[in-house]
Structure formats: structure tokens, C-alpha cells
Amino acid sequence: MARILELVLNGRRRTDAVPDNLLLLDYLREVVGLTGTKTGCDGGECGACTVLVDDRPCLSCLTLAASAEGRRVDTVESLGHEGRLSAVQRGFHEKLGAQCGYCTPGFIMASVGLLRRNPHPSEEEIRQGLGSNICRCTGYVKIIEAVKYAAELSATGLAP
Ligand code: FES
Numbered sequence: 198m199a200r201i202l203e204l205v206l207n208g209r210r211r212t213d214a215v216p217d218n219l220l221l222l223d224y225l226r227e228v229v230g231l232t233g234t235k236t237g238c239d240g241g242e243c244g245a246c247t248v249l250v251d252d253r254p255c256l257s258c259l260t261l262a263a264s265a266e267g268r269r270v271d272t273v274e275s276l277g278h279e280g281r282l283s284a285v286q287r288g289f290h291e292k293l294g295a296q297c298g299y300c301t302p303g304f305i306m307a308s309v310g311l312l313r314r315n316p317h318p319s320e321e322e323i324r325q326g327l328g329s330n331i332c333r334c335t336g337y338v339k340i341i342e343a344v345k346y347a348a349e350l351s352a353t354g355l356a357p
């Protein structure tokens with residue numbers, strides 16, 4: 198069975214016919230062509246597929262596209278404005294929060310969701326907020342620094 202899916206994706210309304218059993222991850226990558234969201238474990242373990250649904254981090258590999266009906270979905274492609282990196286993007290870039298980069302879009306979106314809920318998180322709150330995301334390269338220290346720095350950039354208005 199297929200259905201008509203209407204949602205706001207990265208700030209723009211979209212309407213697509215999608216199978217009932219299509220995953221949000223596959224909708225984003227294969228129907229819309231937004232390949233920033235990564236497929237990792239494909240089973241809810243790694244967080245590489247994290248996007249925001251109504252500002253809350255969501256594992257798109259475990260989520261049906263149909264469940265996004267009427268909601269706001271934001272992917273990593275939504276970040277940055279007129280050539281300027283967002284605060285979280287700058288944090289990961291300047292604090293070397295990415296190595297191979299495969300996990301990075303998921304970490305960035307989980308971080309964006311965290312900072313929208315809590316603009317001034319403690320280190321413990323950052324660790325908890327990113328607890329569903331796995332990185333094989335960085336050892337996490339640089340990622341935590343990146344999110345702290347992003348919070349500072351946002352608080353001082355130095356990055357969107
Ligand atoms: S690909 Fe979704 S949690 Fe790993």
C-alpha cells in the first residue's frame with residue numbers, strides 16, 4: 198500500500214507518494230536525494246541516521262516515513278545559511294570533532310537537537326544527549342569540546 202506523505206522537510210513543504218513500509222532513512226536518501234543522513238548499523242545502535250523530527254532527535258532507520266506526516270523533519274542539509282556554517286558545524290570543524298566523518302551528520306543533528314532543548318548543557322548533559330551516537334574514530338573528547346564550543350558560539354551570536 199502507498200500513501201501521500203505531507204511534511205515540512207528542511208523548512209519546505211513536500212508531498213510525496215510513499216509505500217507504507219518505507220523507512221524515513223530511505224525516504225530521505227532515495228526518494229528526496231538527501232544523502233547527508235547516513236546508514237550505519239541499520240538497526241538502532243549507532244545514531245548515524247539521526248535527524249530531527251519536530252526538533253527531537255530521531256533514528257530514521259527505525260522510523261517509518263509515514264510517521265512524519267504533518268511534522269517538521271530537519272536533516273544535516275538544513276544547517277548553515279548563505280555560506281556560513283551553523284554553530285554546531287563550526288564546532289565540529291574547528292574543534293576537530295570529525296575524523297572519517299561517517300558518524301558526523303548524526304552527531305551534528307543530535308547536538309543541534311540537544312542545544313535547541315538546552316542551550317547551555319553541562320558536560321554530563323552533552324554526554325547524555327549524545328548517548329545514542331557511536332563514533333569509532335575520535336574517542337569522543339573532541340566531540341564534547343565541539344558541542345561546548347557550539348553552545349558558546351550560539352550564546353554570543355557568532356554563528357547561526
Ligand atoms: S543506522 Fe540508524 S542507528 Fe545505526
Ligand code: FES
Nearest residue numbers: 296297332333334
Ligand atoms: S569520525 Fe569516524 S566514526 Fe566518528
